[in-house]
Every structure is written in structure tokens, then in C-alpha cells.
Amino acid sequence: MTHLSDKEKLRASKKKKRLIIRTIILFILVSAVIFAILTKKDVKMLKVGDQAPDFELVDLEGNKHRLSDYRGEGVFLNFWGTWCAPCKREMPAMERMHAEFEDKGVHILAINIKGSDLQVETFRDDYGLTFPIAIDKDESVKEAYTIKPLPTTFIINKDGKIEKIIIREMSEAEIRGYMESIQPE
The missing domain is CATH 3.40.30.10 (Glutaredoxin)
Structure with a gap:
């Protein structure tokens, strides 16, 4: 049986916390991208030959x-x-x-x-x-x-x-x- 020293336990704990934080950040970023794609307005770019929008x-x-x-x-x-x-x-x-x-x-x-x-x-x-x-x-x-x-x-x-x-x-x-x-x- 191997026993971890306190330093090794602390290092492992910090590594696990970093992994959790990175996973949460990645999840938030992926969610934001998906939200942006799903809520994006269908913008029609005007071009030569189009009827100019009335206003x-x-x-x-x-x-x-x-x-x-x-x-x-x-x-x-x-x-x-x-x-x-x-x-x-x-x-x-x-x-x-x-x-x-x-x-x-x-x-x-x-x-x-x-x-x-x-x-x-x-x-x-x-x-x-x-x-x-x-x-x-x-x-x-x-x-x-x-x-x-x-x-x-x-x-x-x-x-x-x-x-x-x-x-x-x-x-x-x-x-x-x-x-x-x-x-x-």
C-alpha cells in the first residue's frame, strides 16, 4: 500500500479543482456558442438589384x-x-x-x-x-x-x-x- 504525503495530496487536490474549473468554463463557452447559433437572426444582406426597404x-x-x-x-x-x-x-x-x-x-x-x-x-x-x-x-x-x-x-x-x-x-x-x-x- 502506498501512502501519499501531505504535499502529494495537496497537489492532487489542486489538480482536481483545476480540472473541475476548466470543465465548467468549457461547458459555459460551449453553451454560449450553441445559444448564439440558435438565437441568431436570419439577417438578409441587401445587394445591387434588390428593392430598397421602405421606411x-x-x-x-x-x-x-x-x-x-x-x-x-x-x-x-x-x-x-x-x-x-x-x-x-x-x-x-x-x-x-x-x-x-x-x-x-x-x-x-x-x-x-x-x-x-x-x-x-x-x-x-x-x-x-x-x-x-x-x-x-x-x-x-x-x-x-x-x-x-x-x-x-x-x-x-x-x-x-x-x-x-x-x-x-x-x-x-x-x-x-x-x-x-x-x-x-
């Missing part, structure tokens, strides 16, 4: 904007944030293109993601923006359009179909080109 938001002046109200005209649908440096850089070019294309049936609709009224109004005033700006306070439109990076812009034709999805900052020439591409005849 209704209120702009800073209190006017309602439904995407479906723009049927028959082109829409430059821009998702942005007040903190987003690329968004800040492309806003002046968007304003110039708004002035040029508004009467030609191409509209800019800028959707701020979850900013406060004060933040967005201050931003608008600082940049002298005149196109409609709405705030997606509950992020429902962001989710419908599966927006990840900002800025993201959807170029939507007169039939409400997505012509192009741009997930980066654009130059003024690019903005002009996209707006020309959805100008109704």
Missing part, C-alpha cells in the same frame, strides 16, 4: 420621409455619424451635389445613426447643409439596410431598386457620377 423617418424640420414617396426619382441614401471623419469630409460635396441635382429629380436623404437632435442640428448648421437629415434613433433603418461601416450610401433608382452600395467615403466626382446614374429621363 419612414422624420427630418430635423419635422417633415416625414418615406422612401416610397421618392418613387419615380433617384435617391442618394447616405448613412452617417456626427463623429465619423469620412462622413464629415464628404458632406460639403454632398451639399454641392444636392444643389445641382435636386431640381433634376435626384434627392439626397441623409440618415444619422443614433445622434442626439442637438448634435445633428449643430453638425448641419456647422456644415451649412440644406438636404433632408433624419435621425435613426432606434436604429431600425440601420438594421433594415444592414449598415456596418459609416459612411454607407445606397444609390436607389426611380423604381426603388438598389443600383450601387458604397461603404466608404466618396469624392465629389464619384458623388456626381452616382447621382447622374440615377437621374430620371
